[in-house]
Amino acid sequence: MExxxxxxxxxxxxxxxxxxxxxxxxxxxxxxxAGYEVLLIGRRRRDSKTLAPRSYRMHRxxxxxxxxxxxxxxxxxxxxxxxxxxxxxLLVSNDLDTxxxxxxxxxxxxxxxxxxxLHDCHEYFRGVPELVGRKRVTAVWxxxxxxxFPKLASVVAVNKSVADIYTREYGNKIGVIRNxxxxxxxxxxxxxxxxxxxxxxxxxxxxxxVNVGRGLEEAIMAMKYLGPEVILVIAGVGDIFEYLxxxxxxxxxxxxxxxxxxxxxQELHAYTLMADIGLSIEKDVSINYHFCLPNKFLDYIxxxxxxxxxxxxxxxxxxxxxxxxxxxxxxxPASIAAKIDSMLKNxxxxxxxxxxxxxAAEELxxxxxxxxxxxxxxxxx
Numbered sequence: 001m002e003x004x005x006x007x008x009x010x011x012x013x014x015x016x017x018x019x020x021x022x023x024x025x026x027x028x029x030x031x032x033x034a035g036y037e038v039l040l041i042g043r044r045r046r047d048s049k050t051l052a053p054r055s056y057r058m059h060r061x062x063x064x065x066x067x068x069x070x071x072x073x074x075x076x077x078x079x080x081x082x083x084x085x086x087x088x089x090l091l092v093s094n095d096l097d098t099x100x101x102x103x104x105x106x107x108x109x110x111x112x113x114x115x116x117x118l119h120d121c122h123e124y125f126r127g128v129p130e131l132v133g134r135k136r137v138t139a140v141w142x143x144x145x146x147x148x149f150p151k152l153a154s155v156v157a158v159n160k161s162v163a164d165i166y167t168r169e170y171g172n173k174i175g176v177i178r179n180x181x182x183x184x185x186x187x188x189x190x191x192x193x194x195x196x197x198x199x200x201x202x203x204x205x206x207x208x209x210v211n212v213g214r215g216l217e218e219a220i221m222a223m224k225y226l227g228p229e230v231i232l233v234i235a236g237v238g239d240i241f242e243y244l245x246x247x248x249x250x251x252x253x254x255x256x257x258x259x260x261x262x263x264x265x266q267e268l269h270a271y272t273l274m275a276d277i278g279l280s281i282e283k284d285v286s287i288n289y290h291f292c293l294p295n296k297f298l299d300y301i302x303x304x305x306x307x308x309x310x311x312x313x314x315x316x317x318x319x320x321x322x323x324x325x326x327x328x329x330x331x332x333p334a335s336i337a338a339k340i341d342s343m344l345k346n347x348x349x350x351x352x353x354x355x356x357x358x359x360a361a362e363e364l365x366x367x368x369x370x371x372x373x374x375x376x377x378x379x380x381x
Contacts, residue, residue, distance in 0.1 A: 008089035010036040013098045015075055018042040018058055019049055022265045022295060023122060023179045024094060026366050028056045030373050036090065041082065043075060052266060076101040084109055091117040096125035096145055103148045118377065121157040124165050127288030129213040156376060159314050161291035177373050179295055183365045184269050184302040192274045195233060195258055202230050202344050205275035205305070207268060208296040210238035213289060215281035218331045220248055223256040225337030230344065235260040235271055272303040277343055280309045281328050301360050306353035308339060322360040324353050
């Protein structure tokens with residue numbers, strides 16, 4: 001018999017290694033605030049960094065496979081077994097790749113009265129660029145989603161566009177919890193010397209997943225059209241990280257592009273403050289990218305960094321509402337360079353954007369968004 005005096009336990013699961021996932025960290029802290037003991041489950045990779053202590057417990061599963069179908073199968077089997085063996089009062093699954101284990105374990109362990117289960121859609125999973133053109137793989141994920149998603153009672157999504165897609169497809173009523181960061185201080189030093197950026201040089205920053213379709217090759221090539229006073233900094237890792245480092249070297253741009261690798265989210269803001277322009281120039285290669293509202297875009301806002309972004313609905317609406325940056329018209333490297341150059345040289349307009357960023361940062365923050373999640377958990381559980 002379970003101890004009735006234990007705090008209610010929420011088990012939150014993701015397929016990443018927990019190092020950089022800010023949305024999940026905010027969710028876990030909100031659940032702690034709501035009175036839950038929280039356990040966050042992810043996976044340990046060969047190069048995973050040691051995690052700093054947090055206000056909740058963490059567990060990273062060691063798996064044989066690192067990617068591909070065998071990884072997703074192994075992860076869900078391991079998570080299914082873990083959930084069967086441990087108590088919980090609330091499950092929080094993040095994206096389709098953690099949904100099978102959560103749903104099946106919950107209904108197998110508690111067939112007559114499953115525990116509350118909140119599913120969080122960080123993106124339109126079947127629309128990620130990695131699945132574009134891979135019909136068989138997409139069909140497998142769709143088969144899984146078709147059988148589980150319509151039965152979910154509690155679902156939230158990262159923005160209205162993603163919520164609307166799932167509602168049209170499955171009919172679920174879906175809440176919107178935007179992926180906005182906590183309010184951040186601007187009082188930290190923005191000295192760029194730790195990155196070997198000299199006084200008078202400008203820093204253009206890309207932070208986030210280093211994956212296909214992010215416009216990174218073109219951003220690197222754009223450096224050929226810009227003077228040595230402009231340095232591109234890429235903070236993050238991903239599927240094409242090593243390729244991009246080699247590509248940069250082959251193009252003779254190693255002195256113009258800095259690769260920071262994986263930066264823990266607790267340290268990322270300090271680097272973001274150094275930037276003069278923040279890039280979110282994804283290509284329109286998938287429905288998921290088209291309707292994205294990226295972490296980096298919102299982090300730039302909290303760091304008072306003017307943005308250069310793709311013409312995608314969610315970002316476009318915010319840029320137009322607050323007047324905080326400009327739009328990329330083409331992924332041609334010369335065009336990217338021209339846009340960066342014009343922004344950096346127009347100091348009056350940059351000052352205008354920075355002033356407007358203060359209002360945007362005050363409104364687009366987790367302190368305002370968190371209450372929606374607390375209300376949702378309270379209402380559904």
